[in-house]
Amino acid sequence: MDLRKENILLVDDDIDILELLQRHLKSMNYHTYKAVSVKEALFILKDTFIDLLITDIQMPEIDGLQLLKYTNEHYPEMPKLVVTGYPSVDGVLNVIKSGAIDYLTKPFTKDELKQSIEKAFAHKIKRLNKTPKTERLKNNLYADMVGESEAFHKVINIIDRVKDNKATVLIKGESGTGKELVARAIHYSGKFSRAPFIAVNCGAIPENLQEAELFGYLKGAFTGANENRNGFFQAAQGGTLFLDEIGTASLAVQTKLLRALQEKEITKVGSQKVEKVDIRIVAATNANLLEDIKNKSFREDLYYRLTVVEINVPPLRERKSDIPLLVEKFLRKYGVEYKDRLLGIAPEALQILERYDWPGNIRELENSIQRAVIMSDGLVDVKDLPDFLKFQIDTTNKGFTTLRQMEKEYVQRVLAHTQGNKSKAAEILQIDRKTLRDKLD
Ligand SMILES: Nc1ncnc2c1ncn2[C@@H]1O[C@H](COP(=O)(O)OP(=O)(O)OP(=O)(O)O)[C@@H](O)[C@H]1O
Ligand SMILES: [Mg+2]
Structure with missing residues (x-):
């Protein structure tokens, strides 16, 4: 008799469907992992051996078809099932293809679900799995983080201390330093890793909806509340709720968060009923919350509740010894993705990468390598690097460029970093927006 529980990954942007599926599957004795987006699903796939994927098709950002395409390439033996609300739109043919x-x-119905799952597993057995499971199950601790600097080891050390308890953690660091990865590492390397990890970017939710999205709401609580709905807190029950950009949470949400942390209970919008929650909160910020406390946009009492454990993720320029390992990792990742093989890098090119200060941190390094891999024809060389990096050696080696050209490239780089946000760019450059506009013209 096989006592092993199969791992099933559920992907749907609708939390209610996720919970329904999970309930059904639990009663059939399967282990479930939930993901509210394809991005989330990819993270789980990277760290966990999944026996069956069940995915929705229509989802914001990246849709289910792309997830299927990706998993067919990378996990060909994993059976895949599709749940769709729009069979005619999504096209049976596309799904089968x-x-x-x-x-x-x-x-x-639960029975229909059960039959499909059994069909999927039967199909898999027929195809006879050739690679032994242990070989594919390379236990990847710390969600794929690499580094060897002292600063990096300090971060890993704290992750180790918090991963198996539910202490609240606040992660601080500049944009692109890896705060989200740290949050995932805490969850997926610890003993609650089978419970959900729900990531919420507070900055992406309009202020007037934050409360409802996080805590849920009752039908009729506000215009547009046409049904009862659970929030992210319920979705994360037993696991981790990652609150990204916590500095952008509204004051109303901050008050409720404080209560959730203190009393471990929440109330839905429009409800009086108190509900117990058992989750670990990991919050992250690249803003200076102490400043926000001074100008009264962040609650001081909440700040101290959040910083039970604080993790400072240092900028890449303060841990340049991590660069070679990171480069190697991204070369492998994008080499396989774009060129179907592992790529090397010329020593001069690596030197340039190690010399640069990386204001956009690891994300900027990753983007540069991605680009270089696409441009290269074999070995990644200096010529494949983005202009702003090549230009660095131009000044040290051969001729100098003009100040104007340098200014232009620099402004473009800052704009790329702020993703085109001119106010943010002006702030970084310490010029007013009008001056920036003039320069852009
Ligand atoms: N130690 C690491 N090893 C490998 N990859 C890393 C590491 N740290 C970060 N990365 C990668 O760098 C990118 C940026 O990381 P992440 O999104 O976690 O940063 P962040 O601090 O949350 O940024 P932001 O503040 O802009 O949201 C991701 O693609 C992540 O996988
Ligand atoms: Mg982030």
Whole structure:
């Protein structure tokens, strides 16, 4: 008799569907992992051996078809099932072509779900798995983080101390330093890793919806609340709720968060009923919350509740000894993705990467390598690097460029870093927006 519980990954942007699926699957004795987006699903796939993928098709940002395409390439033996609310739109043909074994139309019964799952597993057994599971199950601690600097080891050391308890953690660091990765590492390397990890970017939710999204709401609580809905707190029950850009949480949300942390209970918007929650909160910020406390946009009492454990992720320029390992990792990742093989890098090119200060931190380094891999024809060389990096050696080696040219490239770089946000760029450059506009003209 096989006592092993199969791991099933559920991907749907609708939390209610996720919970319904999870309930059904639990009663059938499967282990479940939940992801509210494809991005989230990819993180779980990277760290966990998944026996079956069940995914929605229509999702914001990256859709289910792309997830199927990706998993067909990278996890060809993993059976895939599709649940769709719009069978005619998504097209049966597309779904079958995408490599999914079967599809279920919402709403479905528990029996229909059960049959599809059994069909999927039967299909897999027929295909006879050649690679032994242990070989594919390379236990990847710390969610793929690499580094060897002292600063990096300090971070790993704290992750180790918090991963198995539910102490609240506040992660501080500049943009692109790896704060989200640290949050995932805490969750997925610890003993609650089988419970959900739910990532919420507070900055991406309009202020007037933050409370409802986080804590849930009752039908009729406000215009547009057409049904009862659970929030992210319930979705994360037993696991980790990652609150990114916590500095952008509204004051109303801050008050409720404080209560959730102190009393471990929440109330839905429009409800009086108190509900117990058992989750670990990991928050992150690249803003100076102490400043925000001074100008009264962040609650001081909440700040101290959040910083039970504080993790400072240092900027890349303060841990340049991590650069070679990071470069190697990104070369492998993008080499396989774009060129179907592992790529090397010329020593001169690596030297340039190690010399640069990386204001956009690891994300900027990663983007540069991604670009270089696309441009290269074999070995990544100086010529494949983005202009702003090549230009660095131009000044040290051969002729100098003009100040104007340098200014232009620099402004463009800052703008790329702020993703085109001119106010932010002006702030970094310490010039007013009008001056920036003039320069852009
Ligand atoms: N130690 C590391 N090893 C490998 N990759 C890393 C490491 N740290 C960060 N990365 C990668 O760098 C990128 C940026 O990391 P992440 O999104 O976690 O940064 P962040 O601090 O949350 O940034 P932001 O403040 O802009 O949201 C990601 O693609 C992540 O996988
Ligand atoms: Mg982030």
